[in-house]
Every structure is written in C-alpha cells, then in structure tokens.
Amino acid sequence: MQDISELYKGYEDKVIDGRRIASEIEGEVKEKVSVLKDEGVEPALATILVGEHPPSKLYVKLKHWACKRVGIRSIDHKLPEDTSEGELLSLIAELNEDDEVDGILVQMPLPRHIDPLKVMRAVSPAKDVDGFHPSNMGRLMQGDESGLVPCTPKGIMIALERYGIEVQGRHAVVVGHSNIVGKPTAAMLLNRNATLSVCHVYTHDLSHHTRQADILVVATGVKGLIRGDMVKKGAVVFDVGITWIEDRVYGDVEFSEVVDVAGLISPVPGGVGPITIAVLMSHTLKAALSRK
Ligand code: NAD
Numbered sequence: 001m002q003d004i005s006e007l008y009k010g011y012e013d014k015v016i017d018g019r020r021i022a023s024e025i026e027g028e029v030k031e032k033v034s035v036l037k038d039e040g041v042e043p044a045l046a047t048i049l050v051g052e053h054p055p056s057k058l059y060v061k062l063k064h065w066a067c068k069r070v071g072i073r074s075i076d077h078k079l080p081e082d083t084s085e086g087e088l089l090s091l092i093a094e095l096n097e098d099d100e101v102d103g104i105l106v107q108m109p110l111p112r113h114i115d116p117l118k119v120m121r122a123v124s125p126a127k128d129v130d131g132f133h134p135s136n137m138g139r140l141m142q143g144d145e146s147g148l149v150p151c152t153p154k155g156i157m158i159a160l161e162r163y164g165i166e167v168q169g170r171h172a173v174v175v176g177h178s179n180i181v182g183k184p185t186a187a188m189l190l191n192r193n194a195t196l197s198v199c200h201v202y203t204h205d206l207s208h209h210t211r212q213a214d215i216l217v218v219a220t221g222v223k224g225l226i227r228g229d230m231v232k233k234g235a236v237v238f239d240v241g242i243t244w245i246e247d248r249v250y251g252d253v254e255f256s257e258v259v260d261v262a263g264l265i266s267p268v269p270g271g272v273g274p275i276t277i278a279v280l281m282s283h284t285l286k287a288a289l290s291r292k
Contacts, residue, residue, distance in 0.1 A: 008267060011259050016159050016238075016266035022274035025158070029281045030070040036288060037071065043288035044073040045103040045129065045280075046095050050088060050114065051081035055244055056107045063105065066277045072284050075101065085114045089122050096124040102291065103129035103284040108180060120179075126290060129283040132179065140184060143191045148283050153185040155275030156217060156238050157192070159266060165236050167192040171212050175199045175226070175252070176219035181240055185217050206230070218252040228257030238266040242273070 008015045033043055045067055049060045060076070067074035077091060088106075095104050104127045106119050120132040128136050131149040140149050160167060172194035176182035186198050199209050201220075207230040210216055218226050219240035231237060241252030251268030259265055266272055 007270070014259055014262065014265055016163060016264055016271055018155075018159070018266060018271040018274045021155075021159055021162055022278035024162075025275070025278035025282055026066065026070050029072075029278070029285050032285055033071040033288075036285070041288055041291055042073050042100075043071075043102050043284055044075060044100055045105060045284045046075040046077060046098075046101045048077045048079065048088070048091060048104070048106045050079045050083050050107070051111050053109070055242070056109070060107050062277055063280060066281055067284075070281050070285075072281060081111055083111075083114075085118065088114060088119065092119070092122045096122075096127060099291075101127065102288040103127055103280075105130055105280065116179075127287055129280055129287060131184070131283070137179075137184065140187050140191075145188065145191065148286065149188070150180060150184040151279040151283065152181050152219075152240060152272055152276045153188050155272050155279045156185060156240075156266075157188050158279070159238070159272070159275060160215070160236070163236075163264060165215070165264070167194050167215065169193060169195065170214040171195045171197070172215040172217070173197045173199060173209050173213035174217045174219070175203075175206065175210065176217075176240070178219065181217075181219035185219070189215070189217075220252050222252055223250045224252070224254045226253040226258060228254065228261050231258050231261045233261055234263040235261070236264045237262045238272060239268045240272050242268060 047060050047063055064074045095101050104123045110116050123133055125133045125135045128148050136148050139147050172189040174182050174186045177198055177200040186196055190196055197209050199206055210230045211232050213235050215236045217238040221241045223243040237258055239251035239253035243250045249269050255267055
C-alpha cells in the first residue's frame with residue numbers, strides 16, 4: 001500500500017483524510033455489531049466476484065478484511081469469467097432466500113455478457129448494500145436517503161459533513177454520470193440543495209464547467225483529467241477515479257497541481273476508497289438490524 005503520510009507530506013491541512021473517516025465509521029459499526037451479536041444476530045455479507053479482473057479481486061479482498069475488522073461474517077463467492085447470466089441470477093436468488101445473509105454485493109464491473117442492470121434488479125432491495133436496486137435508487141431520487149443508497153456517494157456526503165462543508169446553495173459539479181457514482185452523487189447533492197452541473201464524456205469545454213465548482217466530484221477513470229487551471233480557488237475537490245498502472249493507483253485529479261488551488265482535496269489513494277468500504281460495513285449492519 002502506498003504510504004499516505006509520505007505522499008501528502010506538507011499538505012495535511014488540505015487533504016481529506018479518508019482513512020481516518022473510515023476508521024471512525026468502522027469503530028461505530030464494530031460497537032453496534034458486537035451488541036447485535038450479543039442479541040444472537042450475526043451480521044453477514046455475501047460477495048460475488050465474477051472473473052479474474054485483478055483490481056476487482058483486490059476490492060473484494062479489502063471488503064472481506066473490513067468485515068473481519070468490524071466483526072461481520074463474510075461469505076466469498078468466486079465465479080469463473082464464463083459464468084452465465086442465468087447462473088449468476090440463480091446464486092443471487094439463493095442468497096436472497098438465505099435468512100443468515102444480510103447483504104449481497106456483486107462486484108462491478110461484470111463481464112460483458114452479463115447485463116449489470118438485470119443483476120442490480122435481482123438483488124433483494126432489503127439486502128442491496130450497494131444501493132443499486134431501482135427501488136433504493138428511486139427513493140434516493142425522491143430525497144429519501146434513509147434506506148440503502150450507493151456507498152461511494154454516501155461516503156462523499158459523510159466527508160462533506162465531517163469537514164463541516166456547506167452544500168446548500170453552492171455550485172457542485174459532478175464529472176461522470178455512471179449509475180454507481182455520478183448519478184447518485186448528483187442526486188445526493190441536489191437533496192442537499194446544491195446548484196448542480198453534471199458533466200460527462202460528451203460535455204463540451206469541460207473546464208468551463210469545472211472552474212465554476214465550489215464542490216467538484218470527479219469519477220471518470222481518466223488519469224489526471226483535472227488539471228490545476230480547471231479548478232476554482234478554494235474549491236473542495238473529490239477525486240473518485242482509479243487507474244492502476246503497474247502496482248500504483250492514480251486518480252482523475254492531478255494532485256500536485258490541484259492541491260495548490262483547492263481549499264480541500266480528497267486524494268487517490270486514501271480518500272473516498274476507504275470511506276466507501278466503511279459505508280458498506282454500515283449498510284450491512286443496517287440490513288442486519290432489520291432481522292431483529
Ligand atoms: P464509468 O466507468 O461507468 O463511466 C465513466 C464516466 O466518466 C462516464 O460518465 C463518462 O461519460 C465519463 N467520462 C469518461 N471520460 C471522460 C472525459 N474525458 N471527460 C469527462 N467525462 C468523462 O464510471 P464509474 O463506474 O463511476 O467509475 C469511474 C471511476 O471511479 C473509475 O476509475 C472507477 O474505478 C472509480 N470508482 C472508484 C470507487 C471508489 O470507491 N473509490 C467506486 C466506484 C468507482
């Protein structure tokens with residue numbers, strides 16, 4: 001793992017420390033899991049990984065380690081790359097029926113021959129710890145975030161709260177419009193009364209939009225897309241993108257340039273990644289609480 005304290009030395013007051021927030025959330029989850037276990041309920045998360053995509057394998061492993069840290073039982077389903085859509089849907093149906101399983105996480109992206117929307121619809125909304133089921137997404141769009149919502153956007157909202165950043169009335173710009181990050185992040189910012197722009201690969205003159213952002217969230221997977229001259233002075237910047245080159249991860253934001261312009265920056269690594277996993281733990285706990 002890259003040493004964060006070395007990477008961001010001298011910029012500690014500008015960096016949103018995702019590992020610290022994650023460890024606070026995990027501490028809260030661990031305490032509640034322990035109470036639940038004393039009452040005879042052992043929260044359990046089942047993960048499903050299809051294929052051999054190395055970053056996905058790592059993300060699933062990190063999720064299992066987090067389960068161990070907070071006392072959640074984890075169940076590991078690894079399926080070969082050529083698993084059919086029907087086989088995957090049958091496994092999900094089995095897990096939906098299993099009273100000992102609280103959360104089901106299907107690691108994205110899936111191989112091309114499997115329709116991710118069908119998979120998102122197949123997971124029972126009550127066990128949908130990733131918050132991708134249309135009924136959970138629909139509630140989010142209606143402004144109700146009390147249920148299960150997507151983990152990365154939720155993690156960004158938690159970071160905004162914990163750093164005391166006002167959202168109401170501020171201009172937020174989200175770059176990326178995926179179902180996993182961009183769209184739910186946009187919905188959550190709107191729910192908090194931000195003025196919102198959403199940009200994507202077809203947006204003309206991206207920097208015209210990003211320069212207006214008081215809060216800038218970037219989730220594209222394009223390494224170094226956001227340069228220093230694309231950011232407004234004092235903006236709060238969340239870098240969500242992850243690009244692996246050899247054994248290192250890089251974000252969508254050119255940290256060395258943007259850190260001097262931004263007021264605060266959530267970097268890669270050590271920003272929203274660890275918070276996302278901690279939120280997943282809290283969602284598994286939430287799903288388990290409904291078993292009582
Ligand atoms: P995606 O890969 O499904 O889609 C990419 C998005 O970026 C699209 O909306 C596309 O229009 C936009 N885009 C691509 N090139 C662009 C460009 N040049 N200019 C402007 N927009 C552009 O999106 P995703 O699944 O949200 O993933 C995005 C990135 O975030 C990936 O690197 C992924 O690994 C990372 N990610 C990180 C976490 C985490 O926990 N840290 C979680 C989810 C995704």
